[in-house]
Amino acid sequence: MKNPPDREMLMRIQGIVARETGKPLGPAAERELAGVLDEANGAARAAAFGRGFHSREVTILLADVRGFTAIAASHPADMVIGLLNGCLGTMSEIALKHQGTIDKFMGDAIMVLFGAPVGRPDDVQRALACAVEMQLAMHAFNSANRGRGLPEMFLGVGMSTGNVLAGMLGSERHSEYTVIGDEVNMASRIVALSLRGQVLIGQGTHDRCQGFAETGEPMDIHVKGKSQAVKLREVVAIPSLGLAVPRQDNRRSHRVAAELPLRYQLIADGIVLPESHPGTVRDIGYGGVLLEVDRELPLYSEVRFDLDLPLVGRCARDVYARTVFRKGGEGCVRFGAEFTSVPEDAGADIELYVQLQVFTGANR
Numbered sequence: 001m002k003n004p005p006d007r008e009m010l011m012r013i014q015g016i017v018a019r020e021t022g023k024p025l026g027p028a029a030e031r032e033l034a035g036v037l038d039e040a041n042g043a044a045r046a047a048a049f050g051r052g053f054h055s056r057e058v059t060i061l062l063a064d065v066r067g068f069t070a071i072a073a074s075h076p077a078d079m080v081i082g083l084l085n086g087c088l089g090t091m092s093e094i095a096l097k098h099q100g101t102i103d104k105f106m107g108d109a110i111m112v113l114f115g116a117p118v119g120r121p122d123d124v125q126r127a128l129a130c131a132v133e134m135q136l137a138m139h140a141f142n143s144a145n146r147g148r149g150l151p152e153m154f155l156g157v158g159m160s161t162g163n164v165l166a167g168m169l170g171s172e173r174h175s176e177y178t179v180i181g182d183e184v185n186m187a188s189r190i191v192a193l194s195l196r197g198q199v200l201i202g203q204g205t206h207d208r209c210q211g212f213a214e215t216g217e218p219m220d221i222h223v224k225g226k227s228q229a230v231k232l233r234e235v236v237a238i239p240s241l242g243l244a245v246p247r248q249d250n251r252r253s254h255r256v257a258a259e260l261p262l263r264y265q266l267i268a269d270g271i272v273l274p275e276s277h278p279g280t281v282r283d284i285g286y287g288g289v290l291l292e293v294d295r296e297l298p299l300y301s302e303v304r305f306d307l308d309l310p311l312v313g314r315c316a317r318d319v320y321a322r323t324v325f326r327k328g329g330e331g332c333v334r335f336g337a338e339f340t341s342v343p344e345d346a347g348a349d350i351e352l353y354v355q356l357q358v359f360t361g362a363n364r
């Protein structure tokens with residue numbers, strides 16, 4: 001199967017042929033041309049393999065589907081694969097539109113490079129436009145799926161800009177063009193912190209895009225491998241292009257007061273730690289909770305918990321959330337936590353609980 005850059009090149013050649021001759025190539029000629037492109041691509045890869053790695057400035061965009069594991073566990077495999085292919089296919093088309101290089105797919109995530117193998121003066125601007133359009137496309141993707149009774153999928157996007165080593169990695173039998181270095185690791189850390197529907201960027205990206213993208217206030221976070229805090233910003237809009245990141249509806253839901261005891265587990269490097277700790281939900285909405293806990297937690301910690309919902313008569317299980325702000329209080333530690341992954345049935349139960357609280361006047 002031809003990779004996406006080859007397909008894009010084939011379509012461009014078809015466009016040139018059609019413009020000059022009045023009609024595109026026929027199926028046989030198109031297959032022959034595709035073979036020529038494959039040979040050229042193989043020769044270029046073989047030649048590049050011998051040249052080794054070189055340093056260059058690159059913007060790395062990582063887009064990761066949030067809550068995909070919960071969707072995969074509760075829906076038929078063919079439907080799940082169809083959803084994922086549709087999502088990643090849409091993201092690929094947007095990446096190619098903005099002249100990004102698709103480095104790889106990693107399960108339910110896509111990594112796109114701007115600045116390698118070809119660097120352009122506006123790499124950062126194109127990467128930012130690509131990220132915002134990805135979120136807009138996911139918004140439309142979900143709107144279409146809701147009408148078909150399919151589950152929603154949300155995207156977290158993280159970006160980092162800086163110098164990396166770029167080149168062919170592997171052997172003469174199999175090799176791939178890729179980038180390695182600290183900025184790749186940083187992009188991975190940033191996307192792990194991004195919430196559903198967010199575009200988060202590192203300091204290097206922000207330094208190169210001032211005046212182009214509208215961003216929120218800087219957030220200081222501590223990441224593995226860095227002795228000092230790094231600054232992240234959420235991209236809100238690109239005014240010159242008339243683009244704005246759509247805010248998720250579940251971030252704007254009713255918030256109702258609650259007193260729901262629970263036990264939570266911390267998550268470290270993607271692993272749910274076995275020890276559980278007591279906590280209480282003090283208010284709740286469709287997209288998050290105010291969590292009162294027994295200890296200080298680092299901001300942007302991720303936790304997992306089950307939540308008994310008395311008005312609904314059910315338990316919302318396997319809820320994952322990330323602490324996004326600390327709220328002061330006498331003699332207690334409270335964090336605003338936004339859901340990062342909620343099984344579909346648990347999400348429906350939480351929404352029902354909030355609605356029942358509102359409708360019965362239980363909200364203070």
